[in-house]
Amino acid sequence: MFAPYFFFLLILAYLYPAEAHPRPRIPPNKVKTHSHSRRLQPAEISAPSLAPNLTAQLSSLPFDLGPSLPPARNTSLTQLSREEIPSRCLAFFNAPGSTSATTECVDTPEANGTLQLTAWDVTYEDCGALQPWRICHCGQAEMSLDTAIDRLARVPVGLRRFVGLVMVQPLNPLGDDPSDNTPRAYTELESGEIHFFGDAQVDTWVHESSHAFDFSNYSSPISNSTGWQSAIAADTCTTDTYAQSNRIEDFAQMTVTLVYALLHSNHTPPGLTVSCMQNQFDFVQGLAAYAPEMLFGNTCDLGDEDGEGNGARHTEAPATLDATRTFSIVPLDPSSTAIKTEERARNGERGNQSRFSWAMYSIGLLLLYVGN
Numbered sequence: 079m080f081a082p083y084f085f086f087l088l089i090l091a092y093l094y095p096a097e098a099h100p101r102p103r104i105p106p107n108k109v110k111t112h113s114h115s116r117r118l119q120p121a122e123i124s125a126p127s128l129a130p131n132l133t134a135q136l137s138s139l140p141f142d143l144g145p146s147l148p149p150a151r152n153t154s155l156t157q158l159s160r161e162e163i164p165s166r167c168l169a170f171f172n173a174p175g176s177t178s179a180t181t182e183c184v185d186t187p188e189a190n191g192t193l194q195l196t197a198w199d200v201t202y203e204d205c206g207a208l209q210p211w212r213i214c215h216c217g218q219a220e221m222s223l224d225t226a227i228d229r230l231a232r233v234p235v236g237l238r239r240f241v242g243l244v245m246v247q248p249l250n251p252l253g254d255d256p257s258d259n260t261p262r263a264y265t266e267l268e269s270g271e272i273h274f275f276g277d278a279q280v281d282t283w284v285h286e287s288s289h290a291f292d293f294s295n296y297s298s299p300i301s302n303s304t305g306w307q308s309a310i311a312a313d314t315c316t317t318d319t320y321a322q323s324n325r326i327e328d329f330a331q332m333t334v335t336l337v338y339a340l341l342h343s344n345h346t347p348p349g350l351t352v353s354c355m356q357n358q359f360d361f362v363q364g365l366a367a368y369a370p371e372m373l374f375g376n377t378c379d380l381g382d383e384d385g386e387g388n389g390a391r392h393t394e395a396p397a398t399l400d401a402t403r404t405f406s407i408v409p410l411d412p413s414s415t416a417i418k419t420e421e422r423a424r425n426g427e428r429g430n431q432s433r434f435s436w437a438m439y440s441i442g443l444l445l446l447y448v449g450n
Contacts (some may be wrong), residue, residue: 125302125324128310136318136349139334144280146341149231150202153396154210158197166243166271167214171195182247182273183216194218200227204235205378206394211244218248220261220277232280233287234337236373236380239392240290242270249276265289268296270391281334288333291367292326294389300365301329309361315354332362340370376400 170182171194185194194217199210211230215223226246230238250258261276263286270290274282293299300306302325310316310325321331336359338347346352352359362368367386379395380387387393 125326127324128316128322128328131314132310132322133315133354134317134319134322135315135351135354138318138320139281139331139347140349141338141347142279142281143284143334143337143341144229144232146338147232147234147280149228150204150235152200152227152231153203154199154201154207155227156199156210158199158212160193163193163195163197164212164214164243167195167197167245170245170247170273171216182245182251182275183218184251186218196223198223200230202231202235202238203400204376204396205239205392206396209378209392209394211238211241211392213244213246215246216248216251218251219246220248221246221274225277226274229278229280229283233283234373235375235378236367237284237287237291237333239378239380239387239390240270240294241272241287242266242290242391243272245271245273247273247275267293267299270294284337285330285334288330289326290391291333291386292329296389299326300386301326306358306361309357312357313355315351316358317350317355328358329362332358333368335359336362336368337373340373 170180172181172184183195195214196217197212197214199212201207201210213223213226213230215226221229223246226244230241230244233241249261250256259276261274261278261282263272263274263278263282265272265286267289270293272283272286272290274286292301306325306329310328316322316328317331317335321328332355335346335350339345365386366372366382372380372382377395377399378390378392380390380393382388
């Protein structure tokens with residue numbers, strides 16, 4: 079007498095199979111976004127927006143390079159005394175109540191006499207101790223000092239060697255705009271000085287470092303070259319909306335895209351097609367400084383000071399060269415992954431259709447059995 083009910087339970091089990099490994103779902107408020115905000119400088123005022131026919135493929139680049147870039151180990155970290163804090167850092171540091179347009183860090187009253195601004199010299203294993211990177215860190219910053227050191231360490235040494243002074247600041251130092259919650263950064267083009275606001279991810283660090291490289295020869299930036307402008311004119315699209323700002327930002331976003339591609343067996347990020355921006359991609363890929371052995375090398379001393387390395391701010395080799403630090407490809411193929419995902423979706427649809435047909439046939443047999 080229980081046979082019909084048992085048969086019915088089997089049908090339900092087939093229609094609604096349990097997932098062996100439920101897929102995690104990311105709440106909308108946890109989706110990562112990255113932004114770049116820059117102060118217009120003389121070199122940019124004369125750099126118009128890209129031509130309207132050069133369309134953006136994406137609204138923003140949908141990835142973080144951090145997990146794919148192993149950090150260089152920092153070999154020394156030294157805090158500077160209050161008197162040694164660079165004047166450039168102090169220029170953006172103000173007392174409470176300041177309304178200065180340059181205020182990026184405020185000395186809060188609860189600091190108990192301790193300055194909220196600290197300065198540090200950090201040396202990494204791939205460069206010499208005589209040319210450390212200097213980081214000014216605001217105590218109110220969302221990004222901790224340790225995180226900043228780690229993210230700078232993940233910038234490929236071929237780009238990192240062009241970075242000047244680094245400042246890590248809070249998103250909203252004056253507390254007058256609580257809606258200001260998007261991480262951002264800008265680079266002082268002539269000095270390679272980079273300011274980060276909020277918890278800026280590694281792709282933002284790479285983007286800004288590429289500005290420092292681009293303008294390392296300030297009177298003749300790469301993004302102003304005839305070759306780069308010709309590449310832009312020959313294409314019909316670019317990476318994303320921010321790249322449309324001007325040829326300087328386009329160069330930086332194309333650099334980030336190239337780094338992703340080099341790390342992933344020359345596969346571009348999901349959602350990007352190279353064919354419509356082939357000339358721009360080929361241009362950045364053809365730069366000697368962006369060859370994998372240069373970009374992902376194990377030393378600041380790359381021997382190219384007479385070429386594209388002219389203007390690098392960190393050129394000293396480490397005391398001990400780590401031969402094991404070599405370029406390695408991340409085992410990820412976004413193209414085949416996308417194809418497999420589509421195939422799984424199609425197979426799932428076909429499976430659901432056949433499962434439904436089988437269930438309807440079985441229910442019909444069950445009803446005949448009960449009726450008899």
